[in-house]
Amino acid sequence: MILHEFHCKQCDKQFEEMVSSNQETPRCPSCGSQEVKRLLCAVKRTGGNADPDALGNACGPVGGFS
Ligand SMILES: [Zn+2]
Incomplete structure (x- = not known):
């Protein structure tokens, strides 16, 4: 399970x-x-800088891990 951010085109609302x-x-x-x-x-x-490498792992290409 991965937390993704979405934007609704209908009501222009953003949600996770x-x-x-x-x-x-x-x-x-x-x-x-x-x-x-x-x-x-x-x-x-959470206050710290986002680690690009960690982000890449979390949002990696399909097939990375599941
Ligand atoms: Zn909506």
């Missing part, structure tokens, strides 16, 4: 959703639309 695959597209929690666009992988900002 855990998805199990890169093909999965969740519905907007606000309006229920499936017209959502996947954004870059969400990064939990």
Whole structure:
């Protein structure tokens, strides 16, 4: 399961959703639309700088690990 960030085209809302695959597209929690666009992988900002390598691992190409 990877936390992804999505943007709803219908209500212009941005939300995060855990998805199990890169093909999965969740519905907007606000309006229920499936017209959502996947954004870059969400990064939990806990105060430190995001590690590009760690981000790459989390958002790596399909087939990296599952
Ligand atoms: Zn929406």
